[in-house]
Amino acid sequence: MSKPSRPRDGSASPTLSRQLRPTVRALSQQGESIVGRVYVAVRAEVPEYGAVRDAQVLAEIESMIRINVGIWFRALLDGRPPDAETLRPVADFARRRVHQGIPMTSLLHSFRVGCTVLWQAFLDGVQHQHAARDEVLLRLSPYMLYHTDLLGQTISHAYADEQRRGERWQNRLQHELCSIVFDRSEDSEGFHERAQALGVDPLGRRIALAFALPVPGQGGGAAEDELEALTARLGPTGEPRPIGTLRREHALIWMAVPSGENTIHRERHLAGQLALLPALRDPPQAVGVGLAGMGAQGWRLSAEQALRALDIGHRLATPSKVFLYSDYVLDDTALQSRNVAGYLESLLELIAPEPHLLETLDCYFLQRRQRKVVAAALAIHPNTLAYRLQRIEALLKADLDDLSWQSRLSAALLMRRMGRGQMRSLAA
Numbered sequence: 001m002s003k004p005s006r007p008r009d010g011s012a013s014p015t016l017s018r019q020l021r022p023t024v025r026a027l028s029q030q031g032e033s034i035v036g037r038v039y040v041a042v043r044a045e046v047p048e049y050g051a052v053r054d055a056q057v058l059a060e061i062e063s064m065i066r067i068n069v070g071i072w073f074r075a076l077l078d079g080r081p082p083d084a085e086t087l088r089p090v091a092d093f094a095r096r097r098v099h100q101g102i103p104m105t106s107l108l109h110s111f112r113v114g115c116t117v118l119w120q121a122f123l124d125g126v127q128h129q130h131a132a133r134d135e136v137l138l139r140l141s142p143y144m145l146y147h148t149d150l151l152g153q154t155i156s157h158a159y160a161d162e163q164r165r166g167e168r169w170q171n172r173l174q175h176e177l178c179s180i181v182f183d184r185s186e187d188s189e190g191f192h193e194r195a196q197a198l199g200v201d202p203l204g205r206r207i208a209l210a211f212a213l214p215v216p217g218q219g220g221g222a223a224e225d226e227l228e229a230l231t232a233r234l235g236p237t238g239e240p241r242p243i244g245t246l247r248r249e250h251a252l253i254w255m256a257v258p259s260g261e262n263t264i265h266r267e268r269h270l271a272g273q274l275a276l277l278p279a280l281r282d283p284p285q286a287v288g289v290g291l292a293g294m295g296a297q298g299w300r301l302s303a304e305q306a307l308r309a310l311d312i313g314h315r316l317a318t319p320s321k322v323f324l325y326s327d328y329v330l331d332d333t334a335l336q337s338r339n340v341a342g343y344l345e346s347l348l349e350l351i352a353p354e355p356h357l358l359e360t361l362d363c364y365f366l367q368r369r370q371r372k373v374v375a376a377a378l379a380i381h382p383n384t385l386a387y388r389l390q391r392i393e394a395l396l397k398a399d400l401d402d403l404s405w406q407s408r409l410s411a412a413l414l415m416r417r418m419g420r421g422q423m424r425s426l427a428a
Contacts, residue, residue, distance in 0.1 A: 091158035315418035
């Protein structure tokens with residue numbers, strides 16, 4: 001811990017005259033009364049402390065006030081500022097506030113309130129002693145400022161150091177958790193242990209989001225900054241924290257599905273939230289959204305789906321920047337089977353010798369089988385369109401009004417538009 005430099009004017013060395021020393025000693029014997037005044041003031045003026053109801057925490061706060069009052073009087077009577085060992089309880093107290101969720105601003109606020117009340121109590125004790133009062137105001141007030149600064153720095157440095165330790169510990173746990181998801185997804189015990197240590201429900205459902213990094217291959221620091229920025233934007237207060245990592249030049253973030261909420265509703269909520277995200281970036285940021293999954297294997301599958309949705313959306317040149325895997329789930333599931341993909345390719349081969357039929361069928365499904373719209377898009381007469389559709393049905397021995405045929409042909413045309421590709425493993 002760095003220490004403030006000692007001023008040359010002697011303000012860092014409290015020196016009491018022989019006349020003032022008995023007065024200070026008498027005031028130190030009234031320490032409990034001063035502790036009570038500080039305690040009441042801190043509880044009244046600092047909202048976070050006023051909201052504390054835990055008896056053990058309240059007792060610790062009172063004990064810390066007692067220690068601070070004791071440090072002040074001991075410094076005056078010993079004629080030297082507190083050393084590192086004396087300040088250790090102050091630093092330890094600040095570290096514990098981190099884990100109790102007390103903001104540093106509130107902690108420092110309470111300290112300033114305490115110092116103000118302590119100084120006022122000191123002035124009250126000498127108000128009727130003119131010589132002592134002048135000595136306190138003219139000679140001790142500079143040391144009071146130094147003393148307050150010394151303890152304030154002790155508190156802020158310890159608090160910040162504990163925050164950094166906590167962040168490093170959380171980052172390590174999060175890295176281990178994601179390593180299990182990608183490399184050892186069968187290790188459910190390790191997944192549960194690390195998830196619980198992070199305060200994450202290991203049995204909760206999560207939806208993976210995949211963002212392509214703006215500059216592929218960019219340095220680790222820039223990629224980490226991008227992941228941190230995305231996670232901050234997507235992590236509203238009061239909801240389970242997002243879990244993010246970097247993988248294959250993508251930022252992957254798992255968002256929680258609140259307990260009891262329908263996953264479709266959560267997906268729609270995320271889609272709406274993500275639709276606003278591009279406005280915060282230049283250029284707009286595309287994102288793939290997987291299906292909800294639970295446990296290490298579910299998280300991994302959701303991440304693979306999010307990457308797949310991002311890939312499909314880019315290949316199809318979809319205008320939207322939010323690509324939901326649920327929009328492609330049936331077609332893509334079929335495409336992942338080699339023999340099914342081969343069958344779908346064979347269907348299109350039956351009409352491929354007549355390219356205008358293939359173009360017509362593709363437009364027919366892109367325009368959601370609305371014949372007037374299809375005819376206008378192809379710039380042909382409606383009767384010509386009807387003839388072409390009948391020709392397609394004859395070649396395929398199909399019924400275009402049959403839902404089963406619609407599903408098969410939709411998957412075949414999707415495969416044709418984007419090119420056949422297998423879902424890559426995330427293990428690499």
